[in-house]
Amino acid sequence: MSILHTLLWLILIYFVALHALYLLLVLVGAVQIRKYYRGITFAEFRQIARSPLTMPVSVIIPAHNEAPIIVNTVQNTLKLNYPQHEVLVVNDGSSDDTLDVLIKAFHLRRVDKHGPQHLLTQEIRAVYESPEHANLVVVDKENGRRADAINAAVTLSTYPLLCIIDADCVLDEDALLHLARPFLRDMRVSSVAGIVRPSNGLTVENGEIVHCGLPETLLGLNQEVEYARSFQWARTGLCRLNSMLCISGALMMIKKSLFEAVGGSSSSAITDDIDFTIRMHQHLFDRRRKEPAKLAFVPDAICYTEVPEKFGLYASQRNRWQRGTLQALLRNWRMILNPRYGLTGLFGMPFFIIFEALASIVETCAWVLMVVMLALGAATIWEVLVMLYLAYILNAFLSLTAVLLSEATRLRATSWRDLRRLLLSIFLDNLGFHQFHLIARIVGTVEYVFGRKDLGAQMERIVPKTKPV
Numbered sequence: 001m002s003i004l005h006t007l008l009w010l011i012l013i014y015f016v017a018l019h020a021l022y023l024l025l026v027l028v029g030a031v032q033i034r035k036y037y038r039g040i041t042f043a044e045f046r047q048i049a050r051s052p053l054t055m056p057v058s059v060i061i062p063a064h065n066e067a068p069i070i071v072n073t074v075q076n077t078l079k080l081n082y083p084q085h086e087v088l089v090v091n092d093g094s095s096d097d098t099l100d101v102l103i104k105a106f107h108l109r110r111v112d113k114h115g116p117q118h119l120l121t122q123e124i125r126a127v128y129e130s131p132e133h134a135n136l137v138v139v140d141k142e143n144g145r146r147a148d149a150i151n152a153a154v155t156l157s158t159y160p161l162l163c164i165i166d167a168d169c170v171l172d173e174d175a176l177l178h179l180a181r182p183f184l185r186d187m188r189v190s191s192v193a194g195i196v197r198p199s200n201g202l203t204v205e206n207g208e209i210v211h212c213g214l215p216e217t218l219l220g221l222n223q224e225v226e227y228a229r230s231f232q233w234a235r236t237g238l239c240r241l242n243s244m245l246c247i248s249g250a251l252m253m254i255k256k257s258l259f260e261a262v263g264g265s266s267s268s269a270i271t272d273d274i275d276f277t278i279r280m281h282q283h284l285f286d287r288r289r290k291e292p293a294k295l296a297f298v299p300d301a302i303c304y305t306e307v308p309e310k311f312g313l314y315a316s317q318r319n320r321w322q323r324g325t326l327q328a329l330l331r332n333w334r335m336i337l338n339p340r341y342g343l344t345g346l347f348g349m350p351f352f353i354i355f356e357a358l359a360s361i362v363e364t365c366a367w368v369l370m371v372v373m374l375a376l377g378a379a380t381i382w383e384v385l386v387m388l389y390l391a392y393i394l395n396a397f398l399s400l401t402a403v404l405l406s407e408a409t410r411l412r413a414t415s416w417r418d419l420r421r422l423l424l425s426i427f428l429d430n431l432g433f434h435q436f437h438l439i440a441r442i443v444g445t446v447e448y449v450f451g452r453k454d455l456g457a458q459m460e461r462i463v464p465k466t467k468p469v
Contacts, residue, residue, distance in 0.1 A: 004369065004378050011366045012387065018355050019394040022234055023401065029236030030405050033299045040300075045177050048184065049081055055183060056084040057176055057253070058157035062149035063167040064092040065458060069306075070167055071105045075207025077165075078133055082176040085163075086135040088153040093122075093143025102138050106130040113137070119151040119264040127156065145455070146249070147265030147272035154259060163253045168306040170199050170209060171251075178301035179253040188294045190284055191254040193239070193247040194301030196231045197411065198224050202304055214418050215307070219314060221425035222433045223307040229402035232299065232411065239297040242285055243348025246325075247295075249273035251303035258283075270453055271324025278332045281344045288340070299409070315440040316456035322444030323452065325357050360441035392430045399426045 048054050059077050063070050070089070077087045091099045102108060108128035122144035130136045141152050150164055161183065163176060172178075175194065182189040200220050201213030215221055231248065238244040249272065262276065262283050269275035284293040308314040329336075329352060336353065338345040370387065373379035403422055406412055413419040 004373050004376075008366070008369055008373065008379075008387070011362060011369065012390070014362055015366075015391060015394065018359065019398055021351070021355060022229075022398055025237030026229070026233040026398070026402055026405070027237070028240055029233040032236050032240050032297075033233075033409070036299060040181075044181070045174065048177050048181060049083060049174075051083065054083050055161050055180060056086075056159040057082060057161045057163050057180065058153075058159045058256070059085055059087045059163045059165065059176075060150055060153040060157065061087065061089045061165055061167055061169075062092055062146045062153070063089055063094065063098055064143065064146070064149070065094045065096045065098060066167040067094070067096045067098045067101045070098055071101060072204060072207055073165075073167055073169060074102070074106070074136070076170050076204070077207075078136060079173070079207050080171060080176050081173050082180075084159075085176060086137060086158055087133075088137045088139065088157060090139045090141060090149040090153045092141060092146070092149035099138070099140055103128065106136060106138075107132060108138055113156065117155055118260050119155055121148050121152040121155065124152055145267045145272070147269060147276075148267040150272075151264040151267075154256065154264065157256060160256050161253055162256050162259055163251075164249065165303060166250045166305055168199070169250055170202060170204060170207075170304045172209065172300075172302040175251075175301045175303065176253075178298045179251075182294075182296035182298065183253075183255075186294060186296075188292045189296050190258050190293045191247065191252065191280060192296045192298060192301070193235070193244065194251045194253075194298050194303060195411070196248045196250045196303050196305055197227050198307040199304030200307060200309060209304070212304075212414055214413070214421060215309060217309045218425055218428060219311065219433065220307060220309045221421055222429055225399050225403060225422060225425055225429070227307075228406045228411070229399055232409075233402050233405060236297050236299065238348070238351075239295055241347055242281070242295065242343045243351060244295060244297065245278050245281060245328075245344070245348050245352050246274040247277045248303075248305075250305040251301065254280075268453075269324065270327050270455070271321060274324055275328040275331065278328050278335070281348070282332060282335055282341065285341045285344045287342065302411070311436065315436070315443075318437055318440040319444035319447065320456045322357075322360065322441040323448040325352070326445065326448045327453075329353055329357055360438050361445060363438055364442050395430055395434065396426055399429065 061073060074087060074089060089102065108130055110126050111129050113127040122142035124139060124141045126140045128138040137156060139152055139156060154162065163179060179192050179194055182192050198215055198220060200215035202209055203211035214224055235244050262280050265272045265276050308317055335341050335345045336349045370384050374384060413422060
């Protein structure tokens with residue numbers, strides 16, 4: 001019985017350490033964001049928007065079976081406030097009418113266009129341009145997954161900066177200006193990440209955001225809180241420690257030269273964004289390199305992406321994320337606790353293994369252990385309830401801190417009703433939603449061990465709300 005009690009205490013220490021570390025990262029992120037806002041001026045962004053010396057950007061949009069939403073995404077990127085940018089859309093072997101929808105919407109014409117093949121990809125079948133939008137290029141290619149589509153776009157891109165987004169993304173009007181600013185201020189900056197939030201509550205008119213609402217379902221609200229906690233605050237703290245090992249594929253700006261030097265995205269990766277980010281860290285922070293490098297996180301570059309509001313799709317997504325995280329970490333195991341990679345190896349890799357990849361396993365062990373101890377009489381029902389209450393309070397406090405910090409930013413809730421719904425979702429999270437998330441990740445872990453490498457179910461796209469006439 002003493003062994004069971006010891007295990008339970010070890011798990012309790014683990015969860016206290018997990019939430020304490022996340023709280024520390026949130027607070028570090030809050031300090032960094034406060035410093036950022038103190039150092040910017042509107043005049044600086046006006047100068048970036050008007051200057052002919054501002055580095056031009058190639059916006060890359062990989063698309064597979066995205067017919068319902070792709071036109072809205074392209075309209076949004078074409079209207080971004082930036083002095084010079086091109087938009088490259090890659091139809092990655094879609095089986096629906098994604099390409100036909102694009103041809104019709106933008107009056108595309110086939111052209112003879114090639115680029116240097118630094119990255120090997122599946123066959124490019126055709127390239128199209130629009131007579132109405134000189135900065136729009138559409139690539140039609142054989143299916144090779146998202147990473148392969150990104151690599152194909154890079155070979156045809158023109159500009160030194162790449163901004164990679166997903167086909168369901170809606171960017172804030174000035175997102176490119178905010179993402180480009182760190183590159184202009186510091187030559188050491190090699191890649192920049194921004195904030196990703198759910199788009200399910202947006203109202204969009206001709207590619208422009210006219211209202212920022214919240215998802216209607218509790219599952220969507222649950223993810224709204226999760227994205228605020230993880231993407232807005234914790235990852236800012238991780239970036240400060242050179243340990244942000246997963247820059248979301250929904251929004252990343254990177255130097256084209258670095259993207260090619262790392263070897264591009266891996267089409268064999270289950271989740272190519274975390275795999276690429278870890279390999280990028282390995283390349284940048286290897287102390288044998290003489291060139292200094294930095295990553296930046298900007299809290300006012302905002303991307304809205306669709307989150308699943310059906311439990312089956314949500315489980316499939318989290319299953320894939322878990323398998324992708326395990327794959328990426330194990331592929332790069334030599335970085336773990338390796339001082340050659342500085343804080344990335346000494347803190348970032350262990351943190352992601354212990355408190356990200358293994359968190360679901362440890363929590364499942366805690367649930368099983370509590371049931372066993374109850375059955376054997378090694379613990380009373382009150383002791384178990386105290387443990388559950390402590391876990392509930394720790395999780396709720398961390399989420400509440402993130403949401404209340406967000407209320408001091410431009411991403412605050414647009415109404416008291418929305419704020420009440422967010423707070424309600426925090427206290428409902430551990431009453432079923434969190435446990436469902438846990439099961440999806442455990443299944444993902446087991447399936448990874450048995451060799452599953454597919455991408456799971458594709459999202460069922462929802463056409464964005466439009467402003468009533």
